[in-house]
Amino acid sequence: xxxxxxxxxxxxxxxxxxxxxxxxxxxxxxxxxxxxxxxxxxxxxxxxxxxxxxxxxxxxxxxxxxxxxxxxxxxxxxxxxxxxxxxxxxx
Numbered sequence: 001x002x003x004x005x006x007x008x009x010x011x012x013x014x015x016x017x018x019x020x021x022x023x024x025x026x027x028x029x030x031x032x033x034x035x036x037x038x039x040x041x042x043x044x045x046x047x048x049x050x051x052x053x054x055x056x057x058x059x060x061x062x063x064x065x066x067x068x069x070x071x072x073x074x075x076x077x078x079x080x081x082x083x084x085x086x087x088x089x090x091x
Contacts, residue, residue, distance in 0.1 A: 015076045033057045
């Protein structure tokens, strides 16, 4: 059975071509993704299926880790754990 700690998303690392890797909280990542979406002139059919930016951001967070802004420009984000979780004894 998978450990539920695998599904905690306390921090992300955000990779963009024009900036160094940045650590951010889920709220900060949502804000950054919303900003990237607002700057885009064309959205994929997957994203246009959602009516609001907030819904599009949640879709991206739940289903992927990459947003292509153009043919040669994309951003990526990954869940990271900044602290080692406490060890729990195995049974």
